[in-house]
Amino acid sequence: MADRYDPKSGENLDKFDNAGDPSSDTWAALVTHLTGYPVPDRNTVFDTLKSDHGGKLFRMDIKERSLSLLVKDSGFLTNKGEDYDIWFFNSGKKRSIMQARIVFEGRVTAGDEIIFAAPGSDTVEGAQVRDGNEFTDYNKDKMSTIPLSRYMNGPRAALLALLGGSTKDARFSNVGVADTDMVDLNSFGTTGESFDFAAKFFRDHATVLKDWEDRFSRDDASWKGEAAEVFRSLLKKIRENYDSYVETFDSKPGSGDETTTGGTVYSRALSLGRTYLEDSATKLLDAWLTWAKSSYYDPHQVLRYVLDDLAQWVDANNVAKTDLTSHTTNYYTSVSHSPQAGYSQVHPEYGDLTDVANWAKVGDKAVKIWSQGVSEYLGKPAAQVQSDLNNHFLDLGKDFSENVPKPKSTSTASEEYQEKKEEEQQEELDKQHDEDLKYQQQLRDEQNQQREEDKKYQEELREEQRQQREEDKKYQDELRAEQKAEQEEAKKQADELREEQNRQREEDKKYQEELRDEQKGEQDEAKKLQEDLREEQNQQRDEDRKYQDELRDEQKAEQDEAKREAEEQAKAMEESLGGLNDPNSAGDQDLSDIDDLLNQNPPTTESLGSLDTPNGLNDTNGLSDANGLNDVNLNDVDDVNGDGRRDSTSDVPPITQSLGNLGGINGGIGDPRRSPTGGSTQLTGDGDVLSDFPDGSSSSFDPDSGVLTTTAPDGT
Incomplete structure (x- = not known):
């Protein structure tokens, strides 16, 4: 019983x-090249086993x-009828287990x-x-192992035939x-013998020709004359060419010191070529035997390794990672x-x-590993054999290309004789x-x-010319010395200048510096003077500013005094008028002193306003221009405190007293009054009090608004 794994x-x-x-197949290409056997394409040998x-x-x-059945282990030949079984769980089938049944x-x-x-x-x-065979499998598919067997074992048969001397009868x-593709190693020996026979012919006949040549060259030769000389030249020419051929044939092969057979360089090179081919075939057969003994010879065995690896992965990652649960009732037991x-x-x-469909990848991997085994066990040795063989045959090729027999002369006997005559003529010409x-x-x-004499004369002339x-x-040196002295004197004078x-x-420079110092002193004095003037101006400004203040x-004091006086006058007038407009006052008002009040010396700065229709009276003659009139008539100031109704019994009786004359109050509009300080004060047409001061400043007082406006001497 085989092991599971x-x-x-x-x-x-x-x-x-x-x-x-593995892409290229060096093994198959080299075997086909050496033997002529058509090794199948490795990429197609499994097409009939798919x-x-x-x-x-x-x-x-x-x-x-069903999980209730007896489940066997995964592995190789564990179940009759299959070559390999792999049991695994499907997460979508909770009450069953899957069995992959595989047949090689x-x-x-x-x-x-x-x-x-x-x-x-x-x-x-x-x-x-x-040898392989054709068969029909369980699914009625036509299968064949013949292409695979031809690839695995055909090269062995072809290489063995090559070692036997010829691949003509190689079959598998x-x-x-x-x-047209057969390789016959025996042809190497046959061809070499042909070269040896040719060399022997040239070597043997060269001796005969040399003997004939010597006979015609002796003084006692029976045949002399021009014809005999021509014939002797012909013999010599043939003998020299034969010697050249033999010399070439006797060359040593340049490919090495290996033991060879043959009498010429060509036969020895061919002998080496056969030896190299036989050695190559032997090495390739040794590589094949090593491969056949390995674990990668039969692809079915490689397939088992791949399935072992897969089954062990399933055991570790699928089966071992699954829990089984048994459920028992009165009637049956279920397992999930x-x-x-x-x-x-x-x-x-x-x-x-x-x-x-994914299981096809298992077969692909097995084929890939099998092909890698072919490359390792057969491809690498084949590549080395191919490289060595190429180098050997390159060297052998030189033995042929570099040792081509060449005659020493290719001319005819008559041409040789003519050449001899020409040589004699040439000798005569050479003598002449x-x-x-x-x-x-x-x-x-x-x-x-004559040249020597001319040379001597020329040398004498050269000597005279040299002197x-x-x-x-010397004369030029004296002139240069004089010129140099003059130049030195001129230079001395120039230095003095x-x-x-x-x-x-x-x-x-010293004088200019003194001038600069003087100018600088003057500038400093001028600067100091300017600073003194500036200081005096600043002091004058300060004094002027103080005086202006x-x-x-x-x-301001005068203005305050004028304002105070105006206020006092207004107050006095108010007191003098008494209850002129007071309805509760007595019926008769005494205005006898109003003239004195209005004609005091200080100017009046208050306006009495307008008495036109006081308290709403309808028929009165107004006092609207009291400050601008010389004579004011107050005769019509009747019913001053009345309510406008003349016939009312409650009205205060009209005032019949004369107020006297208000003429000349304030001296009239525009007539200024002099102040004790030298200024003047006057009443303007708008009713404002305008004061002018000796320094050019002025002030204006508006009694209606109570605003006092002051103007500085510069108009600000």
Whole structure:
């Protein structure tokens, strides 16, 4: 009985956590290139193992089971009829549990056991491999493991055939190598032998040609003449070309010191090429055997690791986080479940387990991990083999490209003979040329001698010119000395003038400073004088202001005195008139002294107002202009205190006394009265009392309002 969970499932899955997505397939490309075997595309080998009722490598369904039934554990081969079972709770189904039933598509079984693919041998040759097969699954879907088997095991068959010398007969699962793509390592040896045969031909015949050439070159040769010379030249030409070919063929391969076979550089390079290919095939087969022994050879086994990981997550986060409750009645017992804290039915990678569509992600992950295993166990070694093989063949290519046989001469025998004749003619020409050169040399010697004489004469001329230049230079130096002396004298005079100018400037500067000091003194005196004048003006202003204040005080006193006198006069007049307007007074009023009262010397500043219709009388002659008339007639002041009704018996009898003459009161309007202080006072047409003072100030008193207005001498 298999374990529910493989104890190494987690370790096997974690191995490629940091690996990237496997995209390129170096392994398949290199095997096809070396052997011609058409390795299937790794991205398509699972297309025929994908179920619409599950995903890649498996089919499945989810059954709802009653909690009252016996529930088995999740895991691998725990329930007959399924390859894998995962039990989990659905929070929406309180009285049931879900069973995910999984069957691996294309697996190989023995009874109730699944047999995962394995080589079963420690050698590549003895490995047991499966060809794959086509089948129809439970859901009537057509399935096939043949593409997967061809990918897994076809490269092994092709590489073994390559080591055997040719991939012509390499086949696996009814797929072989096309004739146009086959690789025959034996052709390397055959081609190398062809180069060796060619080298042997050139090497053997070069000796024969050398012997013939020597015979025609001897003095006792039976065949002489121009034709014999042409034939000997031909033999020499062929022999030299053969020697060149043999020298090239005998070159050592530049690709290394490996042990090789063959008599030429080409056959040895081809021998190395075959060795490199065989070594590469051996390394690739070793990598394949390592992969076949690993946990990532059979994708069904990888699928089990993924399901183990999922089932353990369900156990920890779903089943273990669920409480079961039993309810018993007289007739039956029911069981329900409820989630605990931390419960989940949504896997972080696959999603909600109740959705069958999400389970396809399980197959996708298994295929991804299997592909990562291929890249790790086969792709990396293949990349290294490919790199090494490329470098080796680049070096071998140079053995061919850099050792191309080249003849020393490509001309014909007649051309060689003609060249010899031309060489003889050239020798004659060279001899004549040497004589010409000798004659020319003699001419050159004579010319050199003449040049020496000319040179000597020129040197004598140069010496004379040099002496003349020395004398001229001496004369020029004397002139410069005289000019320098004159310049020194002129400079001395200029310095003296400059010193004199500086002294004059100093004196001028001193004089200017004295003038500035004098001007500054005068300015200080003028400033002091101005300040004294300003001080005197300030004192004068203070005295004037004091005098004006005294005048104002005097004027105010006079005004107060005038006001007091006016008030006394008004009071006296009021007392003199007595009860003139008092209805309770006696019937007869004595006005005999009114003239004296009104004609006193002090001016009257009070107006008696208007007596026109006093107390509402209708027929009276008014006293409205009492202050402006010389003669005032009071004859019509009858019924002064009456009520306006003449015939009333209660009226006071009319006053019949004469009031005398009021003429000349206040001396008339506009006639001023002199005051003891030198001013004047007068009554204006408006009834105001106007006073003028000696300092030019004035005051005006309005008896109606009681307002006294004072005007300063400046009019303010």
